[in-house]
Amino acid sequence: MxxxxxxxxxxxxxxxxxxxxxxxxxxxxxxxxxxxxxxxxxxxxxxxxxxxxxxxxxxxxxxxxxxxxxxxxxxxxxxxxxxxxxxxxxxxxxxxxxxxxxxxxxxxxxxxxxxxxxxxxxxxxxxxxxxxxxxxxxxxxxxxxxxxxxxxxxLRSEQKATLVIHSSEADLPDLSQVLGPLGCVARFVSFGQTSEGRPGVTFELRWMAKDQDASARAIFSALSEAYHVAGFSMQSTST
Incomplete structure (x- = not known):
């Protein structure tokens, strides 16, 4: 050497x-x-x-x-x-x-x-x-x-998303029946107005997945069938 x-x-x-x-x-x-x-x-x-x-x-x-x-x-x-x-x-x-x-x-x-x-x-x-x-x-x-x-x-990693659906303060939707089978948990954030000026409620979604895009599409599709979704955005970290 x-x-x-x-x-x-x-x-x-x-x-x-x-x-x-x-x-x-x-x-x-x-x-x-x-x-x-x-x-x-x-x-x-x-x-x-x-x-x-x-x-x-x-x-x-x-x-x-x-x-x-x-x-x-x-x-x-x-x-x-x-x-x-x-x-x-x-x-x-x-x-x-x-x-x-x-x-x-x-x-x-x-x-x-x-x-x-x-x-x-x-x-x-x-x-x-x-x-x-x-x-x-x-x-x-x-x-x-x-x-x-x-x-x-x-590896499976935690995914996060912000969900906004049309709903009034008197009617807080229970998302567990829709999101439970998908392994997703929803946390209430706040009441407010959607981009259309209608009353809405904001949730933070968390779930574990390998493929961020595929899992997000499945969750969004399930929510769209049950509720009027006003907004759905991923919270991601890119390198």
Whole structure:
């Protein structure tokens, strides 16, 4: 096994070692970014590469400065050059915060922000010369984002929806007979007016399902046959 794969961060890395670090960072960022690009996420192929590459270059620069800064007998302070790449993590935190959006009960971009932060750490690994660590981390990230996503889709998860039906305050409908066989539970929220200006009542629906769309269609169809549904909207979390 080549020594540069297992060697700790050298004080004077050669140019070919630096080139290998940059190349592996681009490959790792492209591999993860391609998976995100196929999913139609905001931070896709190029963004993921740039985030990882920025962290890698910051760590390389800190590596090159290690041999020029230090504490001598004539100085009371020393410059900690490793704070420079660590500051990249803070900067990516702001970018990740911008990728997360919340609209009512829907939150998007959480996994995208986490991926960007993770790829920053991968870039720091490659930039610091921890090649095997960076390669292992990239492989784990790819498995989590791609194959394990199928497992996430297979697992049953709690689904939520907001239901509005036409009804007066004197006649609060009992939805248990309709929703019970479907494994759905309704919780009363409030009385008010529907978009048509008629009196209505709002419920929050909760149920467990693998397929969000199919289960929602079945619940909506059952409710439409028994009641005059004025509104039905899913409360979902997208990554």
């Amino acid at each position: 080549p020594s540069f794969l297992t060697e700790a961060m050298p004080l004077t890395p050669s140019w070919w070692e630096i080139a290998v670090r940059i190349l592996l960072t681009v490959i790792a960022g492209g591999l993860i970014g391609l998976d995100r690009e196929r999913g139609g996420h905001a931070a896709g192929f190029r963004t993921t590469i740039l985030v990882a590459l920025a962290a890698c270059l910051a760590m390389i620069q800190a590596n090159l400065l290690l041999s020029t800064y230090g504490k001598t007998f004539s100085y009371f302070t020393q410059m900690d050059v490793l704070r420079f790449p660590l500051g990249i993590l803070t900067g990516v935190g702001f970018i990740g915060g911008g990728a997360i959006l919340r609209r009512g009960d829907m939150m998007t971009g959480v996994t995208t922000a986490a991926t960007m932060w993770f790829m920053t750490v991968v870039g720091l690994c490659f930039g610091g010369g921890q090649i095997l660590t960076g390669m292992a981390a990239t492989l784990v990230a790819f498995i989590v984002l791609s194959p394990m996503k199928q497992l996430d889709m297979w």
